[in-house]
Every structure is written in C-alpha cells, then in structure tokens.
Amino acid sequence: MTTGAAVLEVTDLRVRLGGVDVVDGVSFALAAGERVGLIGESGSGKSLTALAVLGLLPPGASVTGSVRLHGRELLGGSDRELSRLRGRDLAMIFQEPSTALNPLMRVGRQISEPLRLHRGYSRQAAARAAVELAAAVGLPDPQRLVRSYPHELSGGQRQRVCIAAALACRPAMLLADEPTTALDVTVQAEILALLGRLVDDTGTALLFITHDLAVVAAGTDRLAVLRRGRVVETGATDDVLRAPADPYTRALLAAARLTQGDLPAAGGGAVAPTARGSDVPTPASEATTTGTIA
Numbered sequence: 001m002t003t004g005a006a007v008l009e010v011t012d013l014r015v016r017l018g019g020v021d022v023v024d025g026v027s028f029a030l031a032a033g034e035r036v037g038l039i040g041e042s043g044s045g046k047s048l049t050a051l052a053v054l055g056l057l058p059p060g061a062s063v064t065g066s067v068r069l070h071g072r073e074l075l076g077g078s079d080r081e082l083s084r085l086r087g088r089d090l091a092m093i094f095q096e097p098s099t100a101l102n103p104l105m106r107v108g109r110q111i112s113e114p115l116r117l118h119r120g121y122s123r124q125a126a127a128r129a130a131v132e133l134a135a136a137v138g139l140p141d142p143q144r145l146v147r148s149y150p151h152e153l154s155g156g157q158r159q160r161v162c163i164a165a166a167l168a169c170r171p172a173m174l175l176a177d178e179p180t181t182a183l184d185v186t187v188q189a190e191i192l193a194l195l196g197r198l199v200d201d202t203g204t205a206l207l208f209i210t211h212d213l214a215v216v217a218a219g220t221d222r223l224a225v226l227r228r229g230r231v232v233e234t235g236a237t238d239d240v241l242r243a244p245a246d247p248y249t250r251a252l253l254a255a256a257r258l259t260q261g262d263l264p265a266a267g268g269g270a271v272a273p274t275a276r277g278s279d280v281p282t283p284a285s286e287a288t289t290t291g292t293i294a
C-alpha cells in the first residue's frame with residue numbers, strides 16, 4: 001500500500017496455528033502519522049496479525065514473511081531485541097484494559113514504566129512524567145490518580161492509563177486492537193477522539209483493528225479488509241466504504257448498515273479532537289536516547 005519511507009511494512013505474513021494458515025499472506029504498510037484500519041469478521045486473523053508484528057504469537061504458532069519497522073526486519077529477532085523495541089518504537093493497546101494492567105502496581109508506575117525501561121528515567125523523573133502523561137490523557141486529578149491502583153479506576157480511565165503508557169516513549173508505531181469494545185458506549189467516543197488527537201500530536205502511525213465500521217469511517221485514512229487470513233480489499237477509507245469493490249466488503253457494510261452520516265466528510269474524516277487533556281508531554285530532560293519521532 002505505502003512505499004518508500006514506510007514506518008511499518010508487512011509483507012506476505014503467514015501465521016500457522018494447528019495446521020491452519022490463520023494469517024495467509026497478508027501485506028500492508030503504514031507511513032508516519034498514517035492511520036490504517038484493519039477490519040474483518042471475528043476470526044479473520046486481525047489480532048494474530050498484530051501479535052505477529054509485536055512478536056507475541058501464542059506458543060506453537062509458526063510465522064513467515066517479513067515485518068519491517070523503519071526498514072529493520074523484526075521476524076526472527078531475538079526476544080531481547082523485540083522487548084527492546086516494544087514500548088519504545090512499537091506499542092500496543094489491547095481491548096481489555098483490566099487485563100493489560102498489573103492489578104498490584106500503582107497506575108503512575110505503569111504509565112511511566114516504559115520511560116524507566118527504555119529511556120533511563122530516574123524514579124523521580126518517571127513519577128513527574130507519569131503525572132504529566134496522566135494529565136495529557138485527560139485523567140482527573142492526575143497528582144492523586146497516579147497513586148491509585150487499577151481497580152479504583154473506571155474502565156475508560158483504565159484505557160486512558162494504557163494509552164498514556166503506550167505513547168509515553170512516543171513510539172513510531174501503535175497497534176490498537178479493539179481498544180473501545182470493552183468500554184461503555186458513552187466513553188467510546190471520548191477514547192477514540194483522544195487516541196486520534198494523540199497520534200496526530202506525536203506523528204505515530206496507527207494500525208486500528210476493529211469490526212466496528214463506524215469507528216474506522218471516522219478515525220482512519222486507509223483500510224485493509226481481512227477475510228479468512230487474507231486481505232481482500234485495500235484503499236482509502238472513504239473510497240472503500242462508499243464503493244466497496246469486493247463482495248465480502250459489501251456484505252460487511254450491509255451487515256453494519258452504515259448510514260451516510262457515519263461516512264467521513266469530504267476533505268478528511270479524522271476523529272474529532274477531544275476537549276479533555278493536553279498534548280503528550282516530551283519530558284526530554286531525563287532522556288538517555290532520542291525518540292524515533294523528532
């Protein structure tokens with residue numbers, strides 16, 4: 001899809017599990033700051049594609065093809081190399097914030113953990129950054145909130161914590177797997193708006209996995225439609241949703257019964273900025289390495 005200066009380039013990715021190619025030759029690419037939606041019915045291979053990119057496939061899975069981050073091959077990399085990249089250059093937000101967070105660790109520490117691990121922040125600098133990041137994702141009373149444990153927060157607040165941690169190091173690439181599905185419907189729009197604004201501010205490329213077509217209509221530039229592990233259609237979100245070329249995409253759209261009001265307005269359909277929070281801070285004073293995004 002994108003050539004040249006791709007942040008992430010996935011080529012002919014295959015994931016084999018239990019004798020089945022559950023991801024079957026998937027290729028796509030994202031440029032800096034680009035938002036790409038990966039859609040498809042349940043079981044089409046969306047999550048396994050993301051997990052393969054992160055090197056987090058379940059035991060027993062075999063993977064072939066190529067996953068390049070800024071031109072550097074990740075497939076076949078050692079655990080050590082991959083864990084150095086995860087949280088720093090490549091981050092993920094999962095569907096269920098409760099299970100993504102450690103119940104026994106204060107949220108402030110979880111937000112700033114990537115800065116301690118990857119940027120060499122001191123304990124004090126990390127604590128300060130956690131408060132700044134908590135404020136940036138619109139968490140109320142951040143000074144107090146960072147001392148809370150996950151169970152003391154609402155689902156939406158927990159997802160804000162996950163977003164803050166994922167973006168702490170300003171990764172080049174963020175993968176979000178159904179990040180609002182587990183949330184109350186009234187909170188979903190706020191979280192999507194927040195995510196859209198933060199990836200804009202940081203220049204982070206976003207791969208957004210969802211089966212909610214209204215969400216991709218509002219929040220992505222391009223789409224890849226996955227069916228049984230294969231990409232059946234790609235294109236500008238607006239084009240694919242208005243004039244789907246593949247019968248499977250047409251069926252998905254018909255099932256979702258998208259109305260004209262859900263489709264992006266002409267001239268860009270980015271998720272609306274939220275009134276809450278401020279820019280993701282760049283607490284650069286304690287940085288020992290330079291971020292991948294200038």
Ligand SMILES: Nc1ncnc2c1ncn2[C@@H]1O[C@H](COP(=O)(O)OP(=O)(O)OP(=O)(O)O)[C@@H](O)[C@H]1O
Nearest residue numbers: 017018022041042043044045046047048049058211
């Ligand atoms: N650990 C596993 N072992 C065996 N098969 C698996 C495993 N995880 C996923 N699968 C199978 O791989 C296929 C793709 O799964 P995947 O989770 O990527 O789908 P998905 O598109 O993300 O679905 P959903 O929208 O429901 O999350 C499915 O058929 C699923 O049953």
